[in-house]
Amino acid sequence: xxxxxxxxxxxxxxxxxxxxxxxxxxxxxxxxxxxxxxxxxxxxxxxxxxxxxxxxxxxxxxxxxxxxxxxxxxxxxxxxxxxxxxxxxxxxxxxxxxxxxxxxxxxxxxxxxxxxxxxxxxxxxxxxxxxxxxxxxxxxxxxxxxxxxxxxxxxxxxxxxxxxxxxxxxxxxxxxxxxxxxxxxxxxxxxxxxxxxxxxxxxxxxxxxxxxxxxxxxxxxxxxxxxxxxxxxxxxxxxxxxxxxxxxxx
Amino acid sequence: xxxxxxxxxxxxxxxxxxxxxxxxxxxxxxxxxxxxxxxxxxxxxxxxxxxxxxxxxxxxxxxxxxxxxxxxxxxxxxxxxxxxxxxxxxxxxxxxxxxxxxxxxxxxxxxxxxxxxxxxxxxxxxxxxxxxxxxxxxxxxxxxxxxxxxxxxxxxxxxxxxxxxxxxxxxxxxxxxxxxxxxxxxxxxxxxxxxxxxxxxxxxxxxxxxxxxxxxxxxxxxxxxxxxxxxx
Numbered sequence: 001x002x003x004x005x006x007x008x009x010x011x012x013x014x015x016x017x018x019x020x021x022x023x024x025x026x027x028x029x030x031x032x033x034x035x036x037x038x039x040x041x042x043x044x045x046x047x048x049x050x051x052x053x054x055x056x057x058x059x060x061x062x063x064x065x066x067x068x069x070x071x072x073x074x075x076x077x078x079x080x081x082x083x084x085x086x087x088x089x090x091x092x093x094x095x096x097x098x099x100x101x102x103x104x105x106x107x108x109x110x111x112x113x114x115x116x117x118x119x120x121x122x123x124x125x126x127x128x129x130x131x132x133x134x135x136x137x138x139x140x141x142x143x144x145x146x147x148x149x150x151x152x153x154x155x156x157x158x159x160x161x162x163x164x165x166x167x168x169x170x171x172x173x174x175x176x177x178x179x180x181x182x183x184x185x186x187x188x189x190x191x192x193x194x195x196x197x198x199x200x201x202x203x204x205x206x207x208x209x210x211x212x213x214x215x216x217x218x219x220x221x222x223x224x225x226x227x228x229x230x231x232x233x234x235x236x237x238x239x240x241x242x243x244x245x246x247x248x249x250x
Numbered sequence: 251x252x253x254x255x256x257x258x259x260x261x262x263x264x265x266x267x268x269x270x271x272x273x274x275x276x277x278x279x280x281x282x283x284x285x286x287x288x289x290x291x292x293x294x295x296x297x298x299x300x301x302x303x304x305x306x307x308x309x310x311x312x313x314x315x316x317x318x319x320x321x322x323x324x325x326x327x328x329x330x331x332x333x334x335x336x337x338x339x340x341x342x343x344x345x346x347x348x349x350x351x352x353x354x355x356x357x358x359x360x361x362x363x364x365x366x367x368x369x370x371x372x373x374x375x376x377x378x379x380x381x382x383x384x385x386x387x388x389x390x391x392x393x394x395x396x397x398x399x400x401x402x403x404x405x406x407x408x409x410x411x412x413x414x415x416x417x418x419x420x421x422x423x424x425x426x427x428x429x430x431x432x433x434x435x436x437x438x439x440x441x442x443x444x445x446x447x448x449x450x451x452x453x454x455x456x457x458x459x460x461x462x463x464x465x466x467x468x469x470x471x472x473x474x475x476x477x478x479x480x481x482x
């Protein structure tokens with residue numbers, strides 16, 4: 001039997017050693033973690049223009065992703081009334097956390113009142129000279145948050161590609177919004193404005209799409225996730241409408 | 251006073267004889283932590299939807315069981331009996347955090363997919379069970395081997411279950427398409443590819459199927475290994 005004094009000493013020394021080892025490791029790896037996280041988010045943005053980029057996004061190295069971001073992407077941040085913000089304004093709006101679009105935490109933005117949210121916008125210049133506008137949307141799926149990036153062609157009307165991701169949708173069902181390339185590819189070529197110029201979004205139809213311009217098929221067995229994507233697109237795309245109105249060539 | 255000089259029992263620490271080999275192979279079959287002892291079921295249900303997740307999880311658990319056994323065994327004479335559980339938990343939690351930080355640095359996408367389940371290795375009954383049952387009473391080298399054996403025993407069942415679930419649930423193995431129609435199956439099209447008659451069984455990717463599959467694996471294991479059948 002050990003006495004109380006020994007037990008207290010043993011536990012204290014053990015705690016100090018463990019705390020030291022873990023904090024060393026955490027500090028040592030912190031920069032790697034941050035790079036990984038930034039590259040992961042940037043790859044999600046690039047996935048929306050994967051076809052135009054002509055590369056397998058998941059196989060890109062960290063340096064290649066940074067290179068594409070530095071040379072082919074222009075980042076902008078908008079407010080809800082469609083004004084471009086300067087880096088100083090972005091800093092003050094995020095409390096000094098972000099000065100460029102890729103540093104904006106969409107999860108945090110969702111918790112703000114609607115009028116105060118910041119909207120990231122990425123302008124991608126493809127190697128053939130075409131320009132694509134990538135916007136970010138976020139909403140709720142069945143179990144947890146879902147989010148995505150939508151690439152619009154330079155007419156601000158036609159979808160050039162999308163990518164979705166989720167926190168905890170069911171693999172094989174709701175997770176198909178990320179994993180199934182065929183489902184995702186349905187969005188390409190769809191239009192978010194009707195012929196008369198009114199905003200329509202892209203609807204996800206459970207029983208099968210009938211309108212070839214504004215509708216895509218749902219996922220069987222994942223109705224609630226698909227409805228979440230539908231709601232996220234409609235609300236998220238509408239956020240950008242003031243800016244689109246200012247920039248759209250009629 | 252002739253017997254004062256008692257010779258230390260001469261034993262090389264790092265032997266790998268029959269007894270040591272048994273420590274590693276026993277948990278793979280006769281004393282498997284999942285199919286025989288039915289421990290660690292919770293994570294076996296959660297991370298077996300895809301084969302690559304199961305493989306990463308198997309490696310992570312093997313690392314944790316091996317090194318927590320090693321460290322606990324090294325400290326076993328010094329650990330006060332009154333707080334041994336807390337000490338064991340601290341050792342396990344430290345190793346799990348090391349695994350988590352390393353995985354986050356090495357493969358961020360897999361880390362994102364496994365999310366909380368790496369952290370939940372701390373509560374895996376196999377790890378704690380081996381510390382209490384083996385590492386507290388045996389030398390570090392044997393405990394280390396016992397940890398490797400139990401980690402692999404857990405991992406092999408995880409991999410078998412994940413292979414069955416991914417093959418029949420998504421028609422692929424390690425994301426490589428094997429059976430069933432192509433990705434178009436999710437749409438209302440009638441796209442046909444080779445072996446396209448197979449419709450992916452969505453039940454296989456849901457949690458209940460892990461229960462059925464583990465149950466079937468236990469049944470097959472007991473039917474095949476006669477030693478496991480109770481004589482009484």
